Amino acid sequence: MEPAPPLSRFADRLRARPFEVDIALAALLGLALLVLFGSTASYGPADWLLTAGLLGPLAWRRRAPVPAAAVVVVTGLAELLLTDQFLAANVAAPAMVYALAAYAPRWAERAGLATGLLGAVLATVRYYGPYYRDDSGVWISTGIDPFQLAFVAGAIGVLVVASWAMGLVKRGRLQREAAMRERAVLLELERDQELRLAASTERARIAREMHDVVAHSLSVVIAQADGGRYAGRADPEAAVGALEQISATGRQALADMRSLLGVLREGDAQEFAPQPDVAAIGALVEDVRRSGLDVDLVQDGEPVDLPSGPQLAAYRIVQESLTNVLKHAGPASRAWVRLQWRPEALEVSVLDDGRGAAAMLAPDGDGQGVLGMRERAQLHGGRLAVGPRHGGGFGVHAVLPYGRRR
Template identity: 35%
Template structure:
């Protein structure tokens, strides 16, 4: 459309104007022009119609249109609006090609103008030359500005795409972390409650024909434990069933330790609890991690320590540290492996504690050979490492087993 419009306007301009009219408009004395003929109109039309292909070959067309322009000027034919076509091509080169080609195009245009003026004997003043140079510079500057702005917008779009991909990656990572957290919570809840229910069921089976009251109490404890487990699992799994923010119930914490100890006593593990230091509110994450650590340690003692074992839970709060110590004196059915040395694991930031699995699997005195392969121990390791804590799991002096964790309380005064 631009090429056709420019060609029609240029042809009309050539047919209705002559040298005298142009000299009167411009104030420049021009060499008398010849009457237009089919050849001159064809050359002028080729120049203006070249604009149609300016997006594909702008630099080549800019070089090419100078030939008919020079021929028309040398033969003193009216070129019409061909100069406007050259200006459009120069703008296109600056807007769609690199800096080097655009500079070459601008210099080529100026040199072609100077050559035409020198050979055509046209009497132009300095003001006329300045106007031509200013128009060429303006076309070049406009084209470069458009190119730079287009590149800036493309960079913004690309940056937005990168940010979107990064956001999606962060979302996937957050979902994976949430699934891992839910898996740990479900394991802790199921492992603890099912272990207690198994012990209670075994007691009920043994006492079923000896003491019905004891068997009934054990069955009642199993029922209560099952309801508690279902309630906790519903709260955890509820996170997966909501598209928006989940309405989570209150998570267990260190304030629930007396109830946990009482459950273990009812299950047959003689457990004692000591609270030392100033019992202040803990950060939610550390509060839950410490509770799950005690729960997992007591569950393992209930499973492996033996029917006559005792367990002790010591929780001490200092101004900058929380220490949780769970130990038992059980020996279990197996004998201690010689040469076993407990290991320590240090968690810092989001790191892992590599000594955790080995200390739990080999250092346990008679608590079963597969102790280090459970997911609960991995969960303890991850929880302690997540909050920069120090974890020790291994045999206890004098027999038995112990789990000791130290959590830094950075936000405490």
């Protein structure tokens, strides 16, 4: 950044210390009056005291506008009694009206205008009125023209109203600035929250995908290895088949993991990484059947062209449910996968006739699977029911609404 010109640097420094600047301004004003009137006019000590009482509070006009205005009002009233001169320092009055309009609460802003106008009338009557007090304290009539009187009062009044209006303009600007600052802070907060939310949603998504891919393939691999181990002695051919299945499943899992890690590294690659869809459920069921579970796929209704999100959700729900059957249902159980294309939603059911409730009494996993399935269903406006079935076995039932179709 190139250095700011000296003048604007000076202005910045002044802006950083408004109170000191106000004190300096008030002092400068007093000094100017002293130079202008000090030598010529007949200012007595009372006049100088009143001048200080009027100008001093100006330094506090931003910090404490109401007390500062009160001091000016009291000094102004004292002035009416103590001196016969209309002091130049009375400029403090419109200045305070301005300050009240700009910086003070609403009631004080209005009171400031009223007091200013009242002061205009009082000062006119007192200093330009039809009577004045001579040195011996006797009031003497001057027989002044009432029109002239009204003119003087009106001129001071206009000055007061103009100051008040300028103060209001300033107040509006300050309020707009404050509103903008507040808005900026809010926007920043919102953005941070969105970022955090996006990050945590993304983390949850990745956790679900990792869990489903890894847990499913490992379960299949374990089932195959167990089967191959027993079959190996009697039927080496069957063992070779199991080993082939194991290597195929391992390769598939590796490919899935790669595409997932690609998403993590590149972010946008997500759009291009092919994700499994409803059509792939057939191959998945076939895959699981080869690993030894007796499982059937049934489809009802006319398939609907779903967006990729719900498609992936349906696939993963079937995948995790079958994995759970392999893990929890016990040996010699059967399973059914049913896809029902209803008018409004795709219903996915995975049922088995295994240990059901008995398995739930002694959960042996950490329960990420059901959690993930439920999140997936809810993410697409659907719902998920999981539990043992009446009459034995276990059931997973998901509803994925079509929503707005592509």
